[in-house]
Amino acid sequence: MRLASKAFMNGAMIVEQIESSEQGGWFELPRVIGALVAAQKAVRAHYNNCGNERLTFTLDGNLVGDIGEALAIEEFGLECTTRNSTGVDGMAGKRKVQVKATGTGRGPAFRHTKTDADQLLFFQIDFENCRARVVYNGPEKAVRVFLNAPWVGQKTLSMSKIEALDRSVCDHDRLCRRKMP
Numbered sequence: 143m144r145l146a147s148k149a150f151m152n153g154a155m156i157v158e159q160i161e162s163s164e165q166g167g168w169f170e171l172p173r174v175i176g177a178l179v180a181a182q183k184a185v186r187a188h189y190n191n192c193g194n195e196r197l198t199f200t201l202d203g204n205l206v207g208d209i210g211e212a213l214a215i216e217e218f219g220l221e222c223t224t225r226n227s228t229g230v231d232g233m234a235g236k237r238k239v240q241v242k243a244t245g246t247g248r249g250p251a252f253r254h255t256k257t258d259a260d261q262l263l264f265f266q267i268d269f270e271n272c273r274a275r276v277v278y279n280g281p282e283k284a285v286r287v288f289l290n291a292p293w294v295g296q297k298t299l300s301m302s303k304i305e306a307l308d309r310s311v312c313d314h315d316r317l318c319r320r321k322m323p
Contacts, residue, residue: 166275168274170272170273171273171274175212179201182201182269186198201269202246206244207243210242210263210267215232216320218239218317218319218320221233221234228256228257229256229258229259237259237261238257239262239263239317240258240259240261240262241263242263244264245268249301250298251297252296252299253295258283259282260281260282261280262278263276263278264276264279277301278305278308279311280308280316284311288307
C-alpha cells in the first residue's frame with residue numbers, strides 16, 4: 143500500500159507540472175493513469191539501479207490500447223462495447239468508434255477486420271511527461287483508403303500521414319470533446 147500511495151503522489155506531482163505547460167494539443171493524463179506511469183518509472187529505476195538496464199518495463203501492447211480507450215472515455219465520452227467487437231471499441235452517439243494509441247511515436251497499426259468503424263480516434267501518449275494528444279479525430283474510412291485492403295497481418299500508417307489526414311478533417315466530421323486542453 144505504501145508503494146501505491148507513493149506512486150499516486152508522484153503521479154499527482156507529474157500532473158501538476160503538466161498543467162502549467164500544456165501546448166501543442168497535449169493534455170494531462172488522468173491521475174489514476176499518472177499513478178501507473180509513476181509506478182512504471184519506479185520499477186524501471188529499481189532494476190536499473192541493480193545493473194539491469196535492459197529491463198525497461200515499457201508501457202506498450204494491450205496496455206497502451208487500453209489507456210487509449212480510457213482517454214477516449216475521459217475526453218470524448220466514449221461508451222465501450224464488449225471485447226468481441228473487433229474493429230469497434232465503442233460508441234459515440236450512433237457512431238461506431240475505433241480507438242488507436244501509441245506510446246512510441248509511431249503511427250497507428252491496423253488489422254483487416256470484417257467491421258469498420260465510422261470514426262477513428264488516434265492518441266499519442268508521452269509517458270515520460272505524463273501527457274497525451276489527439277493525433278487523429280475523424281472518419282475511419284478516410285484513413286483506411288491508404289491501407290490498400292485487403293492485407294494479411296498488420297499494416298501501419300506513418301505518423302506524418304495520419305497527422306496530414308487529421309488536418310483535412312472538417313469540424314463537423316470530428317467527435318466533440320467533453321473538455322478542451
